[in-house]
Amino acid sequence: MFGKRMKLFKLLGFEVSVDLSWIVIAVLVTWSLAAGLFPYMNPGLSRQTYWTMGVVGALGLFISIVAHEFCHSLVARQYGMAMKGITLFIFGGVAEMGEEPPTAKAEFMMAIAGPLSSMAIALIFYLIYRGGQTAGWSVPVNGVIYYIAYINGILAAFNLLPAFPLDGGRVLRSILWGAKNNLRWATRVSSTIGSAFGIGLIVLGVLQFISGNVIGGVWMFLIGLFLKSAAQMSYQQLLVRKALEGESVRRFMNATPVTVQDSITVEDLVENYIYKYHYKMFPVMAGDKLAGCITTRQVKEIPREAWSRETIREAASPCSAENTVSPQTDAIKALAMMSQGGVSRLLVVENGRLVGMVTLKDLLDFFSLKVELEEKN
Numbered sequence: 001m002f003g004k005r006m007k008l009f010k011l012l013g014f015e016v017s018v019d020l021s022w023i024v025i026a027v028l029v030t031w032s033l034a035a036g037l038f039p040y041m042n043p044g045l046s047r048q049t050y051w052t053m054g055v056v057g058a059l060g061l062f063i064s065i066v067a068h069e070f071c072h073s074l075v076a077r078q079y080g081m082a083m084k085g086i087t088l089f090i091f092g093g094v095a096e097m098g099e100e101p102p103t104a105k106a107e108f109m110m111a112i113a114g115p116l117s118s119m120a121i122a123l124i125f126y127l128i129y130r131g132g133q134t135a136g137w138s139v140p141v142n143g144v145i146y147y148i149a150y151i152n153g154i155l156a157a158f159n160l161l162p163a164f165p166l167d168g169g170r171v172l173r174s175i176l177w178g179a180k181n182n183l184r185w186a187t188r189v190s191s192t193i194g195s196a197f198g199i200g201l202i203v204l205g206v207l208q209f210i211s212g213n214v215i216g217g218v219w220m221f222l223i224g225l226f227l228k229s230a231a232q233m234s235y236q237q238l239l240v241r242k243a244l245e246g247e248s249v250r251r252f253m254n255a256t257p258v259t260v261q262d263s264i265t266v267e268d269l270v271e272n273y274i275y276k277y278h279y280k281m282f283p284v285m286a287g288d289k290l291a292g293c294i295t296t297r298q299v300k301e302i303p304r305e306a307w308s309r310e311t312i313r314e315a316a317s318p319c320s321a322e323n324t325v326s327p328q329t330d331a332i333k334a335l336a337m338m339s340q341g342g343v344s345r346l347l348v349v350e351n352g353r354l355v356g357m358v359t360l361k362d363l364l365d366f367f368s369l370k371v372e373l374e375e376k377n
């Protein structure tokens with residue numbers, strides 16, 4: 001369910017998608033508005049009215065989150081950062097950043113833009129609500145408008161918690177970064193605070209659960225868990241990025257990779273290569289020319305009884321942009337390709353010739369050595 005997303009629309013060059021988990025949240029939000037909050041805040045209306053208010057309210061929440069993320073993305077674009085798009089997932093939205101902000105100021109402006117926009121929406125809707133009250137608008141209409149104001153206030157407040165990688169934590173990091181001119185230190189301090197917030201929420205969630213507030217407790221626990229792992233992951237990502245930045249694939253590649261000839265049978269490949277070297281992917285050669293690659297995934301699709309007849313030539317797939325890089329490719333980019341494609345090995349190709357192979361293990365070994373030798377503060 002997680003990670004499966006649906007594209008909704010494109011606006012100002014940004015693609016907006018929802019993670020499928022969000023559909024569950026949308027139903028939960030509609031239900032809790034229609035059956036809980038609206039009857040509590042505006043008693044005496046019909047059930048049908050509460051459900052209509054619930055649907056409109058949930059839609060308003062959705063649009064508010066998109067607006068919040070849009071403001072992040074627009075400011076980021078101003079500072080020349082590549083933004084891939086906006087995805088709404090279980091705990092709100094994420095503006096997908098392809099890279100770290102270039103300067104402390106850029107990060108500050110980008111991080112503060114989201115909560116500021118939520119505050120502005122909250123204020124505008126509150127004024128509309130007051131206007132509606134004076135003008136005598138109906139209770140359901142005023143009720144939904146008040147909810148939009150209220151939920152945007154909550155969005156602004158929650159995101160301003162100084163818990164990295166929430167917006168408030170990013171604001172904190174940018175201030176620390178600007179003060180000491182040390183991004184690694186700033187990230188470590190703010191992600192430690194973020195983790196602490198996460199642990200605090202987990203503990204609070206457990207206490208709430210024990211004292212009988214089961215649903216509230218579970219929510220706090222989950223959000224705490226999410227915050228804690230997001231904080232730790234952000235720091236790890238920064239370390240990897242710093243260590244591999246500016247290094248090309250050539251530095252990590254194995255220049256004499258194990259290759260297979262396209263004339264051998266699948267059986268031969270399994271017995272003498274896969275079981276011997278335990279690699280999941282082999283470059284396939286026709287003579288001394290690169291013909292493609294073969295993976296254990298492809299082998300699995302061939303019926304066992306055909307292994308002794310079929311040759312690699314028929315089973316191999318051609319080289320593509322997903323499994324090949326050039327020696328000049330940035331190591332960070334190779335890492336991103338591996339994670340996107342779910343593979344741990346890439347072919348290194350120059351002018352159509354195989355010049356080597358780069359693996360996830362080599363990249364990570366280099367990274368851990370570099371961190372071990374250079375870690376100071």
Ligand SMILES: [Zn+2]
Pocket residue numbers: 068069072114115159167
């Ligand atoms: Zn935000």
